[in-house]
Amino acid sequence: MAKDFLNVIERALMMGVSDKINDNSAGGTAVGSDIYVFGEFPETEDMKFPAVVVQHVGSGFEQQMVGQQMTLGGVSGTGEIYGVAYTIHIILEKETEITIGSTVYKQRRLLNWIMLNLANAVMDINWDDYQEEELDVHERHLRQWRNIGFMKELNWYGASADFMLTFSNFRS
Amino acid sequence: MVSTVGLGSVNMPKLLRQMSHRTNNVREVLFQRDAIYDKDTRTQKSDNSTDLKGPPVNFGYEKSTNTSMSGSADNTVYHKSTPELTIGGLKVLQTPVISRSGILEQTGHRISGECEFYTPSLSTIRQLDNFSETTQFDEFESYDKFIDMERVIYKPNDISDSNDQTINISSTSKVLEKITLEEGASGSTYNPGYEIDRIQFKVKTANNITSITLNGKEGGADKTLVWTATDTCTPTDWLLIDLPVRDITASDTTEVYQNGTGLTFTASAVTLDVDKLYGDNNYYLSSLIIATSSSGSIELKDINIYKSAEWSLESIKDYRDEYMIIKALRVRGDRTSRRRAHG
Numbered sequence: 001m002a003k004d005f006l007n008v009i010e011r012a013l014m015m016g017v018s019d020k021i022n023d024n025s026a027g028g029t030a031v032g033s034d035i036y037v038f039g040e041f042p043e044t045e046d047m048k049f050p051a052v053v054v055q056h057v058g059s060g061f062e063q064q065m066v067g068q069q070m071t072l073g074g075v076s077g078t079g080e081i082y083g084v085a086y087t088i089h090i091i092l093e094k095e096t097e098i099t100i101g102s103t104v105y106k107q108r109r110l111l112n113w114i115m116l117n118l119a120n121a122v123m124d125i126n127w128d129d130y131q132e133e134e135l136d137v138h139e140r141h142l143r144q145w146r147n148i149g150f151m152k153e154l155n156w157y158g159a160s161a162d163f164m165l166t167f168s169n170f171r172s
Numbered sequence: 173m174v175s176t177v178g179l180g181s182v183n184m185p186k187l188l189r190q191m192s193h194r195t196n197n198v199r200e201v202l203f204q205r206d207a208i209y210d211k212d213t214r215t216q217k218s219d220n221s222t223d224l225k226g227p228p229v230n231f232g233y234e235k236s237t238n239t240s241m242s243g244s245a246d247n248t249v250y251h252k253s254t255p256e257l258t259i260g261g262l263k264v265l266q267t268p269v270i271s272r273s274g275i276l277e278q279t280g281h282r283i284s285g286e287c288e289f290y291t292p293s294l295s296t297i298r299q300l301d302n303f304s305e306t307t308q309f310d311e312f313e314s315y316d317k318f319i320d321m322e323r324v325i326y327k328p329n330d331i332s333d334s335n336d337q338t339i340n341i342s343s344t345s346k347v348l349e350k351i352t353l354e355e356g357a358s359g360s361t362y363n364p365g366y367e368i369d370r371i372q373f374k375v376k377t378a379n380n381i382t383s384i385t386l387n388g389k390e391g392g393a394d395k396t397l398v399w400t401a402t403d404t405c406t407p408t409d410w411l412l413i414d415l416p417v418r419d420i421t422a423s424d425t426t427e428v429y430q431n432g433t434g435l436t437f438t439a440s441a442v443t444l445d446v447d448k449l450y451g452d453n454n455y456y457l458s459s460l461i462i463a464t465s466s467s468g469s470i471e472l473k474d475i476n477i478y479k480s481a482e483w484s485l486e487s488i489k490d491y492r493d494e495y496m497i498i499k500a501l502r503v504r505g506d507r508t509s510r511r512r513a514h515g
Binding site for chain 1: 211214217218219222224225226227229230231232233
């Protein structure tokens with residue numbers, strides 16, 4: 001049977017991003033100044049800012065090997081390289097403020113900080129810390145942040161970026 | 173008795189009461205809101221010991237548990253157990269109504285409908301039985317449901333001490349009453365069941381209601397659906413019980429509200445498929461049994477075995493202390509002829 005890779009990766013990605021970007025000791029947000037990570041789009045009652053929304057936008061076969069032979073954790077089986085794509089959104093309200101070190105960040109300054117630190121977080125995730133089943137992640141690519149700006153109707157600052165990774169879609 | 177506080181210039185409860193003598197468009201609907209389950213969250217790394225920095229990560233989807241969690245400690249999750257709300261006896265005026273509108277779509281024939289409900293003001297509704305007592309109800313929300321009796325299929329006689337029909341329960345069988353259903357539409361006594369969706373009745377007894385059983389025959393064999401009271405249900409005052417009978421699987425639960433408290437009923441035996449009961453001598457609905465904990469008097473009234481219409485609330489116009497106009501959509505309509513044909 002194939003493992004539940006898409007759920008394991010999505011959950012690990014969300015945990016990893018939240019754990020890293022909120023890690024005060026590693027230059028993240030101050031204690032009590034949390035950034036909230038959500039899957040897909042949260043219900044409005046759950047929404048807290050600043051919000052990071054991980055939206056799964058596509059997935060499928062990336063590459064097949066000759067004979068489909070693959071090993072994972074010393075076990076031989078069949079499989080392919082599978083790709084999964086996310087769009088990661090950052091949303092913050094005009095009045096949202098976060099303390100970084102001892103400085104209060106708001107608005108565009110906060111958005112800039114989250115964009116860079118979120119990019120660092122997704123690239124630095126150690127999957128072993130967050131995977132609920134064994135994973136074999138090969139590559140990860142965060143493309144440029146886009147739609148950076150202010151939505152005047154909602155008083156929201158925001159930005160979005162596409163993120164994709166590949167993993168061994170192993171089944172024995 | 174509803175208080176007169178905030179009745180506004182239109183006394184909707186009185187108006188509805190008076191209109192109900194002249195038109196069946198005044199309905200007594202069952203208010204229903206689905207249970208709200210715990211969200212799937214994670215507070216620790218995959219080693220299950222190291223706390224994640226920052227707040228709990230909310231994956232956004234629900235689990236199948238509905239457990240209260242205090243969320244008091246740092247990096248913990250809050251949830252207040254929120255079972256489904258099912259509160260009957262809400263009097264509303266339903267008009268205009270598009271009962272059924274059929275559209276042939278890629279996935280099949282979809283039956284929908286549309287209507288408006290005129291209801292008393294929210295402040296009045298919040299003073300009604302159960303609505304005033306449960307802490308779960310604040311206001312109507314979109315996607316709440318009104319369940320209406322589209323057609324009453326069987327209506328057994330009341331069993332009432334004022335109607336010299338009080339039944340003494342056998343202390344050995346604990347079965348109160350076996351209600352023989354009325355004749356089927358064909359004139360036979362083999363009553364079809366494919367039309368029915370729900371059972372509703374009002375009950376009053378000093379004993380506990382232990383189970384409600386709907387019996388039938390499929391292929392000549394006895395089949396049954398048993399709703400067993402998981403919580404103690406003692407209706408010393410009139411209690412409205414409304415239970416689904418269609419597409420039930422064993423261990424499904426439903427709630428009956430008494431004085432604002434949800435009492436859980438669990439489907440303990442499910443072999444009956446009402447869709448297959450088309451009404452001949454081998455496929456028919458036979459009896460409804462309401463069992464209590466011991467012998468003693470009991471009263472039953474307004475017993476209705478009915479085809480329901482499920483209205484999903486879409487938009488709510490709130491005229492403050494006057495009344496509300498609620499636009500509702502019927503999204504789960506189906507064709508009774510297909511139920512009979514395909515089972």
